[in-house]
Amino acid sequence: MKYNCNIIKDLLPSYTDNICSDESKKIIEEHFEECPSCLKLSEIMKDDSIENSLNKEKEDVLSKHNRHVKRKTYTIGIITSVILILPVIVCLICNLAIGHALDWFFIVLTSMLLTASFIVVPLIAESKKLLWTILCSTVSLILLLLTCCIYAGGSWFFIAASSCIFGISVIFAPYIIRNIPFQKSITRHRNIIVFLWDSIWLYAILITCGLYGHYDILYWQMSFVISTYVLTGILLIISIITYAKTVKPVKAGLTIMIAGLWTGLANNAIHLLMPSIKCNGIENIDLSKGFSTIITDNAIFNANVYFTIIVTSFITGIILIGIGFILKHKNR
Ligand SMILES: [Zn+2]
Structure with a gap:
C-alpha cells in the first residue's frame, strides 16, 4: 500500500463532502482498490451525511x-x-x-x-x-x-361567583396547578394545595348562601360541622395517597378503611361535635345494635347499615394491605 490507512482516514471527511483536491481524490480512490476497509468506512460516512441532510431538510x-x-x-x-x-x-x-x-x-x-x-x-x-x-x-x-x-x-353575585369558581376548580384546578412552575419543595404538596383551594371555595359557597338566605345559627353550625367533618376525611385520604411511602395496595387498603370509618361514624361524630342538635334527620346511631339480625325498628336498621359499611371496608382494607405486604416481600 502506497499510503497508510490513517492518512486516508484523515482525508475521508473532505472526500465524502466532495471538497478535497483532485490529487487527494485520486490518492484515496487508488487506496480504495487495495483497501476494502477504508472503502467501507467511506460508504458509511456518505450514508451518514445523506441521512443528516435529509433530516435537516425534513426539519x-x-x-x-x-x-x-x-x-x-x-x-x-x-x-x-x-x-x-x-x-x-x-x-x-x-x-x-x-x-x-x-x-x-x-x-x-x-x-x-x-x-x-x-x-x-x-x-x-x-x-x-x-x-x-x-x-x-x-x-x-x-x-x-x-x-x-x-x-x-x-344581590346573588357572590353565590353565583363562588359556585362557578368552585365548580371550575374541582375539574380544572389539578390541571392548572400542574402547569404553574412552582419550586420543587412546593410541587410535592400539589395535591394538598388543590384540596385547600377547593375547600376555600366550598366554604365561600356556604358563607354566601348563609348571608343571602339570612339563615339562623342552626344553618351555620350544621353546614360548617358537616363540611369540615367530610373535608377532614378527604384530607386524610389525600395525605395517605400523597405522602405514605408504601406500595399501592397498602395505600388503597388504608384509603378504603378511612372512607368506611368516616361514613360509618358520620352521624355519631356530628352528634358528638354538635350535642345541642337532636333532630334534622341526624340520629346518634348505636352501632352495637348492628349485631342484631332481627330488624324491628329504624334504629336497628340504621345501625345494621352503618355497621356493615365499617366491617366491609375493614375486611377489604385488611385484604388489600395483606396483598401489599406480600408484593413488597416478593419484590425484595
Ligand atoms: Zn486503508
Whole structure:
C-alpha cells in the first residue's frame, strides 16, 4: 500500500463532502482498490451525511409548515376578535343613544369576552392554550355574572361567583396547578394545595348562601360541622395517597378503611361535635345494635347499615394491605 490507512482516514471527511483536491481524490480512490476497509468506512460516512441532510431538510420543511399554520391561526384569531368587537360597538352606540348611560352594554361586552375566551384565546395563545382558555373564560364568566347582577339589581353575585369558581376548580384546578412552575419543595404538596383551594371555595359557597338566605345559627353550625367533618376525611385520604411511602395496595387498603370509618361514624361524630342538635334527620346511631339480625325498628336498621359499611371496608382494607405486604416481600 502506497499510503497508510490513517492518512486516508484523515482525508475521508473532505472526500465524502466532495471538497478535497483532485490529487487527494485520486490518492484515496487508488487506496480504495487495495483497501476494502477504508472503502467501507467511506460508504458509511456518505450514508451518514445523506441521512443528516435529509433530516435537516425534513426539519426545515416541518418548521416552515408550523410557522405557516401558526401565522394562519393567528390571523383567524385576529379576524374573529374584530367580528366580536363589532356588536360591542353597535351596542355602545345604541345604548348611549337610547339610555344616555351604559347598562346593558356591559352585559354584551362581557358576553363577547366570554365568547372570545373560548374562540380567540386558543387561536392566538402561543403555548398552554388550555390553561389560558380556562383562566380567561373564568374571569369573563365572573365579569358577566357581575354585570348581569348589577343590571338586574340582584344581590346573588357572590353565590353565583363562588359556585362557578368552585365548580371550575374541582375539574380544572389539578390541571392548572400542574402547569404553574412552582419550586420543587412546593410541587410535592400539589395535591394538598388543590384540596385547600377547593375547600376555600366550598366554604365561600356556604358563607354566601348563609348571608343571602339570612339563615339562623342552626344553618351555620350544621353546614360548617358537616363540611369540615367530610373535608377532614378527604384530607386524610389525600395525605395517605400523597405522602405514605408504601406500595399501592397498602395505600388503597388504608384509603378504603378511612372512607368506611368516616361514613360509618358520620352521624355519631356530628352528634358528638354538635350535642345541642337532636333532630334534622341526624340520629346518634348505636352501632352495637348492628349485631342484631332481627330488624324491628329504624334504629336497628340504621345501625345494621352503618355497621356493615365499617366491617366491609375493614375486611377489604385488611385484604388489600395483606396483598401489599406480600408484593413488597416478593419484590425484595
Ligand atoms: Zn486503508
